[in-house]
Amino acid sequence: MQYEGVRQQIVAAMTDTTHPHHLYELIQPLQPYDMSEVIREMEHDQVLTLIMKLPIAFAAESLEHLEPDLQYKIIHHLEQKMAPALLKQLSSDTIVDMLLAIHPLQAEKVLTLLPADYRKKIDDLMTYPEETAGSLTTVDYISARAHWTGEQALRHIRKVGHEAEIVSYIYVTNIRGELVGIVSLKEIILASPDTSLSNLTTTDIISVPAEMGQEEVAQIFSNYDLYALPVVNQQKRLIGIITIDDVVDVIQEEATEDVQKLGGSQPLTEPYFRTSVWKLYSSRIIWLLVLFVGGAYTANVLSSYQGEIQKVIILSVFIPLLIGTGGNTGSQIVSTLVRAVGIGEVAFGDMLRVVKKELMTGLLLGLSLGIIAYFRAMTMKVSIQVGCVVSLSAMLIVLWATFVAAILPLILHRLRIDPAVVSGPLITTLVDGTGLVIYFSIAKMILHI
Amino acid sequence: MQYEGVRQQIVAAMTDTTHPHHLYELIQPLQPYDMSEVIREMEHDQVLTLIMKLPIAFAAESLEHLEPDLQYKIIHHLEQKMAPALLKQLSSDTIVDMLLAIHPLQAEKVLTLLPADYRKKIDDLMTYPEETAGSLTTVDYISARAHWTGEQALRHIRKVGHEAEIVSYIYVTNIRGELVGIVSLKEIILASPDTSLSNLTTTDIISVPAEMGQEEVAQIFSNYDLYALPVVNQQKRLIGIITIDDVVDVIQEEATEDVQKLGGSQPLTEPYFRTSVWKLYSSRIIWLLVLFVGGAYTANVLSSYQGEIQKVIILSVFIPLLIGTGGNTGSQIVSTLVRAVGIGEVAFGDMLRVVKKELMTGLLLGLSLGIIAYFRAMTMKVSIQVGCVVSLSAMLIVLWATFVAAILPLILHRLRIDPAVVSGPLITTLVDGTGLVIYFSIAKMILHI
Numbered sequence: 001m002q003y004e005g006v007r008q009q010i011v012a013a014m015t016d017t018t019h020p021h022h023l024y025e026l027i028q029p030l031q032p033y034d035m036s037e038v039i040r041e042m043e044h045d046q047v048l049t050l051i052m053k054l055p056i057a058f059a060a061e062s063l064e065h066l067e068p069d070l071q072y073k074i075i076h077h078l079e080q081k082m083a084p085a086l087l088k089q090l091s092s093d094t095i096v097d098m099l100l101a102i103h104p105l106q107a108e109k110v111l112t113l114l115p116a117d118y119r120k121k122i123d124d125l126m127t128y129p130e131e132t133a134g135s136l137t138t139v140d141y142i143s144a145r146a147h148w149t150g151e152q153a154l155r156h157i158r159k160v161g162h163e164a165e166i167v168s169y170i171y172v173t174n175i176r177g178e179l180v181g182i183v184s185l186k187e188i189i190l191a192s193p194d195t196s197l198s199n200l201t202t203t204d205i206i207s208v209p210a211e212m213g214q215e216e217v218a219q220i221f222s223n224y225d226l227y228a229l230p231v232v233n234q235q236k237r238l239i240g241i242i243t244i245d246d247v248v249d250v251i252q253e254e255a256t257e258d259v260q261k262l263g264g265s266q267p268l269t270e271p272y273f274r275t276s277v278w279k280l281y282s283s284r285i286i287w288l289l290v291l292f293v294g295g296a297y298t299a300n301v302l303s304s305y306q307g308e309i310q311k312v313i314i315l316s317v318f319i320p321l322l323i324g325t326g327g328n329t330g331s332q333i334v335s336t337l338v339r340a341v342g343i344g345e346v347a348f349g350d351m352l353r354v355v356k357k358e359l360m361t362g363l364l365l366g367l368s369l370g371i372i373a374y375f376r377a378m379t380m381k382v383s384i385q386v387g388c389v390v391s392l393s394a395m396l397i398v399l400w401a402t403f404v405a406a407i408l409p410l411i412l413h414r415l416r417i418d419p420a421v422v423s424g425p426l427i428t429t430l431v432d433g434t435g436l437v438i439y440f441s442i443a444k445m446i447l448h449i
Numbered sequence: 450m451q452y453e454g455v456r457q458q459i460v461a462a463m464t465d466t467t468h469p470h471h472l473y474e475l476i477q478p479l480q481p482y483d484m485s486e487v488i489r490e491m492e493h494d495q496v497l498t499l500i501m502k503l504p505i506a507f508a509a510e511s512l513e514h515l516e517p518d519l520q521y522k523i524i525h526h527l528e529q530k531m532a533p534a535l536l537k538q539l540s541s542d543t544i545v546d547m548l549l550a551i552h553p554l555q556a557e558k559v560l561t562l563l564p565a566d567y568r569k570k571i572d573d574l575m576t577y578p579e580e581t582a583g584s585l586t587t588v589d590y591i592s593a594r595a596h597w598t599g600e601q602a603l604r605h606i607r608k609v610g611h612e613a614e615i616v617s618y619i620y621v622t623n624i625r626g627e628l629v630g631i632v633s634l635k636e637i638i639l640a641s642p643d644t645s646l647s648n649l650t651t652t653d654i655i656s657v658p659a660e661m662g663q664e665e666v667a668q669i670f671s672n673y674d675l676y677a678l679p680v681v682n683q684q685k686r687l688i689g690i691i692t693i694d695d696v697v698d699v700i701q702e703e704a705t706e707d708v709q710k711l712g713g714s715q716p717l718t719e720p721y722f723r724t725s726v727w728k729l730y731s732s733r734i735i736w737l738l739v740l741f742v743g744g745a746y747t748a749n750v751l752s753s754y755q756g757e758i759q760k761v762i763i764l765s766v767f768i769p770l771l772i773g774t775g776g777n778t779g780s781q782i783v784s785t786l787v788r789a790v791g792i793g794e795v796a797f798g799d800m801l802r803v804v805k806k807e808l809m810t811g812l813l814l815g816l817s818l819g820i821i822a823y824f825r826a827m828t829m830k831v832s833i834q835v836g837c838v839v840s841l842s843a844m845l846i847v848l849w850a851t852f853v854a855a856i857l858p859l860i861l862h863r864l865r866i867d868p869a870v871v872s873g874p875l876i877t878t879l880v881d882g883t884g885l886v887i888y889f890s891i892a893k894m895i896l897h898i
Contacts, residue, residue: 029653033673064674158639167635168617185634186616190607204478222701224482225513225694227676244693245674251697252671255704256788262708263784263873264777272789273802280810284781285817288774292818295773296825302766303829309758309765316758316765317751320881323769324744325737327776328713328874332733335712339705340721353722361729368734369741376745380752424712424873425777432769 003037006030010038014049023053032058036065048077051086060089068101075110084113091165092118093138093246096125124239133217134210136250137231137240140165143173144197146180151193157185166228166243172201177237179207179230207232210239214250219344221247258342261418262335264291264425291429298323298433305440311449314382315440318390321376323435325369326397327428333358333405334427338419341409348414355406362402370395389446393439400438401431452486455479459487463498472502481507485514497526500535509538517550524559533562540614541567542587542695545574573688582666583659585699586680586689589614592622593646595629600642606634615677615692621650626686628656628679656681659688663699668793670696707791710867711784713740713874740878747772747882754889760898763831764889767839770825772884774818775846776877782807782854783876787868790858797863804855811851819844838895842888849887850880 006026013023027035035054039047039062051059051074063071063086071094075083087095087110095114099107099122111119121139128134142164144153153170161167170188172180181201191200207230208217221229221244229242257267266283268275275283302309302319309316337354340346346354374391382390405427409419443449455475462472476484484503488496488511500508500523512520512535520543524532536544536559544563548556548571560568570588577583591613593602602619610616619637621629630650640649656679657666670678670693678691706716715732717724724732751758751768758765786803789795795803823840831839854876858868892898 031653031655031673065672154638157635161635161639167638185638186606186610189603189616189634189638190610204480206480222697223514224480225697227693244676244697248671248674248693248697248700251700251704252792255700255707256792258704259708259711259784259788260781262711263780263782265781265785268785272785272794273799273806277806277809277813280806281813284778284810285814287781288777288814288818289821291777292770292774292821292825295770298769298773299766299825299829302769303763306762306766310762313755313759314752316768317748317755319765319768320747320751320772320885321741321744324747324874324878324881325741327877328737328740329733331712331872331874332709332714332736333712335708336714336717336721339708343701343705345721350722357722357726357729360726361733364726364730365734365737369737372738372741376741376748380748423780425773425780428776428877429773432773436769 003034003041006034007038007041010050011042011046014046014053027054027058032061033065035062039066040070044073044077047074051078052082056082056085057089060086063090064094068098071098072102072106072110075113076106087113088115088118088163091138091140092122092125092240093136095122096135099126100130121240128210131214132210133208133212133214133231133242134239136214136217136242136246137210138165138243138246139240141169141171141228141230141241142167143171143238144183146172146174146196146198146201148197149193150188150191150195150197150200153183153188153197154193166241169228169241170197171230171238171241172197173238179205179232179236179238181205182230205230207238208242209234215254215342217242218247218250218254222251222343254342258339258420261420262338262423264288264423287423287425291425294426295429295432298436301433301436305436308440308443308449312386312443312447314380314386315389315443317380318377318393319436319439322373322390322393322397322439323432325373325394326401326431326435327424329362329365329398330401330405330427330431331424333402334409334422334424337406337409338422341413341419346410348410351407351410354410355403358402358406359399362399365402366395366398369398385446386443389439389443392446393435393442396438396442397431397435400434401427404431404434452483452490455483456487456490459499460491460495463495463502476503476507481510482514484511488515489519493522493526496523500527501531505531505534506538509535512539513543517547520547521551521555521559524562525555536562537564537567537612540587540589541571541574541689542585544571545584548575549579570689577659580663581659582657582661582663582680582691583688585663585666585691585695586659587614587692587695588689590618590620590677590679590690591616592620592687593632595621595623595645595647595650597646598642599637599640599644599646599649602632602637602646603642615690618677618690619646620679620687620690621646622687628654628681628685628687630654631679654679656687657691658683664703664791666691667696667699667703671700671792703791707788707869710869711787711872713737713872736872736874740874743875744878744881747885750882750885754885757889757892757898761835761892761896763829763835764838764892766829767826767842768885768888771822771839771842771846771888772881774822774843775850775880775884776873778811778814778847779850779854779876779880780873782851783858783871783873786855786858787871790862790868795859797859800856800859803859804852807851807855808848811848814851815844815847818847834895838888838892841895842884842891845887845891846880846884849883850876853880853883 168185170183181203182205183200187200233239260267264287370391373394374387377387377390408422412419617634619632630652631654632649636649682688709716819840822843823836826836826839857871861868
């Protein structure tokens with residue numbers, strides 16, 4: 001909401017012809033991101049007028065922060081001359097994202113605004129599926145040849161650097177376009193000007209295939225503390241680089257997805273307030289139905305114990321507490337393990353270690369809660385036997401929930417299913433019914449009913 | 450586990466005096482991160498021998514990836530001459546983290562290994578609390594004066610650039626050490642050598658106070674697509690910069706913390722396998738107890754409805770299903786909202802919009818589940834009246850859970866309590882008892898019991 005005031009001032013300044021400089025004074029302290037927030041709240045006509053008054057590089061950078069459909073709407077309605085100039089300033093991964101988000105016929109029209117050679121590159125990048133390394137790749141990088149001197153490389157950077165997204169690293173390729181190594185701008189500056197790049201190039205470098213999933217890409221960035229990562233195609237040719245600012249977005253998105261899945265809903269594809277009620281409903285009803293159907297068997301379980309409940313009606317009052325405790329334990333473990341699997345700390349091969357660790361922890365938790373449960377039951381003035389049933393059930397339900405929650409995420413991961421589908425609600429539903437079986441079996445044994 | 454083979458080969462090569470070059474061939478293709486994984490599994494004596502055989506810059510970079518206590522153990526046991534040289538190569542934020550993790554007396558000893566002026570800077574950085582901008586700050590940046598020419602700046606970079614963590618941006622300060630602006634290395638290279646820095650400097654830049662929380666810092670990086678961010682103290686003096694690789698770690702950690710909190714446990718401070726059973730137990734038992742005590746009132750609620758259960762025993766079989774559905778709905782909403790608050794999409798001021806959106810979604814969900822619940826109840830051969838009780842209860846419980854889950858995270862955020870404490874299990878426990886009240890009130894009304 002802090003941008004609302006700025007927006008109003010900018011709109012006022014645009015129509016105020018007596019003080020043409022006022023607009024520039026307002027814009028000058030803004031970062032491109034701030035401008036994008038302002039643009040988002042403006043009317044379309046005003047946006048077009050504003051964009052044409054902005055320095056083109058600043059306009060392009062502001063556009064980078066907008067959603068693909070809004071980017072297209074702006075570019076589509078700009079004057080014939082301005083649109084290609086603005087497009088040229090956008091990074092190639094932004095253009096690809098935009099073209100993939102709009103109708104193919106619209107994309108075709110936008111592509112005609114680009115120079116032929118650039119168009120070819122964009123066309124290639126568009127072939128990579130969403131959420132892969134290829135979809136994050138930008139072709140706005142600087143490449144050089146190994147035999148160049150530092151001086152030559154710097155001249156080259158001066159020539160093409162304006163359009164590069166990152167100039168800190170220069171990618172050295174051979175005549176076939178294969179990646180040979182990386183030389184950092186720092187090294188070039190620090191070395192004497194006539195040093196050959198081949199002496200400065202690091203050849204043992206990390207690169208990723210364009211088909212790699214974006215989560216794995218993010219993990220490589222995070223492990224190796226990278227700022228940029230070269231991407232190669234199946235012929236080992238360098239097709240571009242991924243820069244860390246895009247990876248930060250991926251990490252944020254993946255974490256948000258994990259949180260939403262663990263909470264038991266389909267992840268939203270858009271920010272919260274841009275998601276309609278209908279989309280919110282759709283993202284939730286699927287799992288609620290699955291869980292409802294899955295949980296419906298608890299009614300059958302309880303129904304088969306109606307005789308026991310009738311005999312010792314007090315047993316019914318501990319049902320929510322006991323199955324709730326099982327669900328809580330399971331939810332704790334599942335969230336910890338799903339995240340640990342997600343960031344690569346735990347894999348299927350660690351199953352035995354995980355189960356051992358969790359069962360030992362579960363034993364301690366079960367004992368603690370079992371004791372508490374006994375005293376809680378006694379405050380309801382139940383018999384010692386019923387107290388024992390409640391206590392023993394709490395203990396065993398915790399252990400059972402522990403076991404299920406410890407193995408399920410790893411098994412799913414092994415089956416290449418996202419372990420985050422074992423949400424807290426799912427594990428709760430799973431152990432609800434079995435918890436009831438444990439409870440009433442113990443009751444039948446101890447109370448002889 | 451993939452590092453196990455490399456470790457064995459390296460250990461073998463270290464003792465093999467007949468082929469001294471074999472060790473270097475093994476090490477050469479490794480990245481510092483890979484080396485840190487190898488080191489972690491080696492015995493301490495072997496680590497020391499290996500470190501002394503590594504190129505010092507590579508040894509330092511490998512050390513950067515290790516845990517503070519292991520870093521200290523290595524530095525402490527290195528030869529007198531090697532330790533200061535290695536320390537000098539470490540980035541200042543790494544040194545600060547290490548010093549804060551070890552005993553103050555040990556830290557004192559390590560500090561004596563540093564040059565006096567650097568020691569002063571480290572001392573200053575150590576005063577900032579954990580999880581603030583100050584704790585992420587490195588002093589290994591390059592600063593310059595506005596009146597320098599590009600050529601002068603490049604000479605300066607050549608002189609001090611070896612120790613800088615990032616050379617892509619040069620920070621321009623005035624005589625009082627206040628930050629005036631930023632000039633990118635790209636701009637310097639692209640401009641002619643005699644251009645004054647003042648002509649290249651961007652003065653409208655983002656900087657953050659050292660006291661800012663790290664989550665907010667991460668959000669700024671993510672919004673503005675930054676690679677580095679200057680940090681100033683209360684006197685507006687530049688104390689250092691934060692680089693994005695450290696922010697990536699922060700984002701990962703904060704997301705992991707959120708997931709664990711939402712799952713209903715205290716977040717772990719260490720990776721999963723380095724967390725002992727006892728620590729795992731401690732992180733979980735607190736919330737399990739809170740939830741157990743919180744959930745214990747469901748027993749009182751049910752106990753007060755024992756008469757009704759006795760009369761219509763079939764009512765008891767739908768208890769887990771109905772309260773489970775309420776919990777699932779609440780869990781979905783809470784996870785979505787907590788994350789939206791965490792990444793700054795939603796704030797307390799949006800309460801009305803959120804509640805409206807959620808209640809409308811909740812109405813749709815409640816209607817859907819109410820209808821399903823009716824048919825589910827009928828398959829148990831209950832009377833139409835009982836079917837209506839179950840159906841109506843499902844509907845109202847979903848709506849009630851929606852309302853509670855929509856307002857709680859925002860209220861907590863307003864009270865400056867981390868909204869992630871409203872975990873899935875907590876919301877489930879909260880709506881369990883109230884769900885029972887709704888269920889039995891409706892039952893009493895419709896069934897006249």
